[in-house]
Amino acid sequence: MSGRDFQLKVERFDFSIKSLLALPGKGEVHVWHAATDQCTIDIERLTSILSPGEKLRAARFRFRSHRSQFILSHVMLRLLIARYLELETDQISFTYGANGKPGFARGGAEPELQFNLSHTEGLAVCAFAPHQRIGIDVEKVRSDFAMEEIAERFFSEAERQALCGLPTEESYYAFFRCWTRKEAYIKAIGDGLSHPLDQFDVSIAADSAALISTRPDALEASRWSIQAVPVPAGYVAALAIETPGDIPRSNGTLPMRRELTFS
DSSP states (O other), X not given: OOSSOOOOOOOOOOTTOOOOOOOOOXXXXXXXXXXXXXXXXXXXXXXTTSOHHHHHHHHTOSSHHHHHHHXXXXXXXXXXXXXXXXXXXXXXXXXXXXXXXXXXXXXXXXXXXXXEEEEETTEEEEEEESSSOEEEEEEEOOSSSOHHXXXXXXXXXXXXXXXXXXXXXXXXXXXXXXXXXHHXXXXXXXXXXXXXXXXXXXXXXXXXXXXXXXXXXXXXXXXXXXXXXXXXXXXXXXXXXXXXXXXXXXXEEOOOOEEEOOO
C-alpha cells in the first residue's frame, strides 16, 4: 500500500442512487461503513436483494437484531459491488474458500475487485481494493468481555505482555485493537480462525497499527500492511492488505473512508 495519504471522502448513500462508482486505483482502498441500527427502510424489503443462500443464513439467526445486521451488511455489499462493476444485484454470485472467505470473479477472469465485509452490533464495514487480498474487521468495544481469558487462549506472548499493566479503560480498547488487527489478517489470507492466532504478532497501540512478526515464515510480515480504520466512537476496526513489491508497505491509520447510510 502506498505510504501517501489516502483521500478522505464521506458520501451519503441511499437506495435510489444509480450512479456507478470508480474502482479503487493502485495503492487505494475504499472503506465504507454503515450504522445498521439506524436503518429506516423495511428490512423485509431489503431481503429481496439477497441470494437464496443468504436468505437461508439470515433466517437461522435467533435474534432479530442479529438477523438485521446480517441482512443490512450483505445488502450493502451487493449494492456496492453492483455500483463498482456495473451489474444488477441478482447478477452477483459469490464463491467461498475452504475456510469461508467470500470471493467474487466476473467471467472467470482474474478478479478486478477484491473485497471483505465485517459487521458487529450497530455497525457494518466493507473494504475494496484492486487485485490485492484484503481483510477487514470491526468490533464494538465492550467492558463485559472475557478479555483475559481470550488473550491467554489466543494472543501471542508478546501481545499478552503488551496488554499487561494497562489502565482498565485503555485495556478495553487495546484488546479490541489487537483482536481486530489479528482478525483482519487471518481474513485476508483466507484462513479464518483455523490459523493459529499466536503464530503472529500485531501492535496494540492506537497510533501504530502493524503486523510485527510472523512465524514460521518471518518474511510473511513484510508482505502485508495493517491499517487502523477510523470508525464511530465506541468501535474499533482494522484493515489488512497484501502489499505487492511495487507498492511500498505502510502501517498506521487509514484516513480513507466512505459512509453508507440506510434511509
